[in-house]
Amino acid sequence: MAGTAWSLDQSTVVAAAEGAPRHAALVRVTHWLTALCFLALLVSGLEIVVSHPRFYWGESGNVLTPALFSFPIPSSRATVPTGYGYVLPDQNGWSRALHFQSAWVLVLTGALYVIWGVVSGHFRKHLLPDASDRSLRAFSLALGRHLRFARPAAADAWSYNLVQRLTYILVIFVLFPLVIWTGLAMSPAFVSAVPSTVTWLGGRQSARTLHFLLTVSLVAFLLVHVAMVWLAGFGTRVMAMITGAPAPTRGPE
Amino acid sequence: MSAISRRKMITRGLAAAAGLSGLAAAGRIADRYGLLPPDHGGIYGPGETLTYAAQRLITRHSLAREFDRSQISNPPFANEIAPPSDLFKRLQAGGFKDWRLSVEGLVSQPASLSLDDVRRFPVRRQITEIACEEGWSYVAEWAGAPLADVLHAAGILPQARYVVYFSIEKGWWESIDMADALHPQTLLAYAMNDGDLPPAFGGPLRLRVPRQLGYKSVKFINRLAVTDSLKQFGKGLGSASPEGGYAWYAGI
Numbered sequence: 001m002a003g004t005a006w007s008l009d010q011s012t013v014v015a016a017a018e019g020a021p022r023h024a025a026l027v028r029v030t031h032w033l034t035a036l037c038f039l040a041l042l043v044s045g046l047e048i049v050v051s052h053p054r055f056y057w058g059e060s061g062n063v064l065t066p067a068l069f070s071f072p073i074p075s076s077r078a079t080v081p082t083g084y085g086y087v088l089p090d091q092n093g094w095s096r097a098l099h100f101q102s103a104w105v106l107v108l109t110g111a112l113y114v115i116w117g118v119v120s121g122h123f124r125k126h127l128l129p130d131a132s133d134r135s136l137r138a139f140s141l142a143l144g145r146h147l148r149f150a151r152p153a154a155a156d157a158w159s160y161n162l163v164q165r166l167t168y169i170l171v172i173f174v175l176f177p178l179v180i181w182t183g184l185a186m187s188p189a190f191v192s193a194v195p196s197t198v199t200w201l202g203g204r205q206s207a208r209t210l211h212f213l214l215t216v217s218l219v220a221f222l223l224v225h226v227a228m229v230w231l232a233g234f235g236t237r238v239m240a241m242i243t244g245a246p247a248p249t250r251g252p253e
Numbered sequence: 254m255s256a257i258s259r260r261k262m263i264t265r266g267l268a269a270a271a272g273l274s275g276l277a278a279a280g281r282i283a284d285r286y287g288l289l290p291p292d293h294g295g296i297y298g299p300g301e302t303l304t305y306a307a308q309r310l311i312t313r314h315s316l317a318r319e320f321d322r323s324q325i326s327n328p329p330f331a332n333e334i335a336p337p338s339d340l341f342k343r344l345q346a347g348g349f350k351d352w353r354l355s356v357e358g359l360v361s362q363p364a365s366l367s368l369d370d371v372r373r374f375p376v377r378r379q380i381t382e383i384a385c386e387e388g389w390s391y392v393a394e395w396a397g398a399p400l401a402d403v404l405h406a407a408g409i410l411p412q413a414r415y416v417v418y419f420s421i422e423k424g425w426w427e428s429i430d431m432a433d434a435l436h437p438q439t440l441l442a443y444a445m446n447d448g449d450l451p452p453a454f455g456g457p458l459r460l461r462v463p464r465q466l467g468y469k470s471v472k473f474i475n476r477l478a479v480t481d482s483l484k485q486f487g488k489g490l491g492s493a494s495p496e497g498g499y500a501w502y503a504g505i
Contacts, residue, residue, distance in 0.1 A: 052388035059320070059384065062330040062389035077387055079332060093384060093498025094297075100505065101300025188384055189308045189464045189504025192315040199318075204382065204390055 004118050021244030022158065028241055030113040030218060037106035042097055045215060047095035050088060051076045055212060060202030068209060107180060127169055133162045149231065175214055182211035282397060287430060291483045291491030299354045305502040309432060312504065317438050317463035320380040325446065326391035331453035341421055341473060344432050349457040358479035361408030368457055371441055374398035379438060381463040395461050397442035402433040404479065412481045418460050419476040427471050427492040428483055429462060441474065466503035468494060
């Protein structure tokens, strides 16, 4: 057992060596603001989907056109043929207001985080894989460790491993920008100023469908993320993201 | 220790005060440049204001997307929500000959126009998309008189800031700012896809506002009011939508 790599002494040594909180204050604040906004966007977004639980591809789509896929749920609109004999109450008013307000907070928070991440070197130091890790071999090794749920090395309590780094890069620099883009592509005013926002995606309904699928992938990330935090020690990891205090890691019992 | 936390508290208090007065000043400036929507109050006011202000700054002269004839949706979706009133049915029975569109408020020559009067304005045809806040959409060709032409004919007074428009069906009304009212694609539409605009789609007269969601394109228009303030209309939130919990500005 790699007990030596997981002992209290070593992590204390690492903590002393770093002399800094596990997560910088800006990371902690933007992390929780983003989490809060994401949950608000998710709930309000699902409410909006309930008013038309059908998805299409291309430019136009409505109940008279075939759906790419649809959900067998009741709708909050009587015009949608759901097969149910009842219509759910309309929740789109507050849902839309909450959706767009949360989107603004998320975008501004994200912009602050990205600017800070570049300026402070956070991305270079903590997210960009080390030069030695930039190979397919290193990645498959790390992924294998990850999938076997191998115990993390002591250093993992203080920095991200390769799989984490690549996942966070994917979420921060690919999934979030795409979900924002596809959201903007549904704004009739925004696309009047920047038509390529929607034409590059193949049309308004494609943008809506992609917006939904990207949300599904972000939810998948969230579930895996929370599961991993749970496996790594929920209390200590969550406290580290709230107070920044180093995790008092315990030996493997 | 206590000196530091006191200093911290004073700094934070000052920062908060500066933030609040900054916000108030930003609000006044936004209002002066027409960047404050009428429904800017309430917990979702900041989001509505940010969206409206940001989009007004980038969309002042932008045109809604127009499409090829091949992209017209066949069939289009009427989205009929309520059956027409008896008053509407009576006018429909008479071939809409007695339909009147009143133009009132801050205009030098208030008018009451028949459908033929509206048809005498130069016609604009455009193939645009109507997108519902629920998520569905269709593309159609609309033809009609640009709202700007009708307003200019009535003589818009310089203090005009909004145009309020009413459906013949009770409780159905909206308003737009002058940027959208005078926009070349904002039409008093009376025709659709090479025919008269069918009542299911808002005929005989629908205001098409293609840079905003479908709910701003009110059906069965019979009254336009030019105004400098939305306070005296309904609950003063700008239109029926915010009274029902929806955003006044639907450019999203």
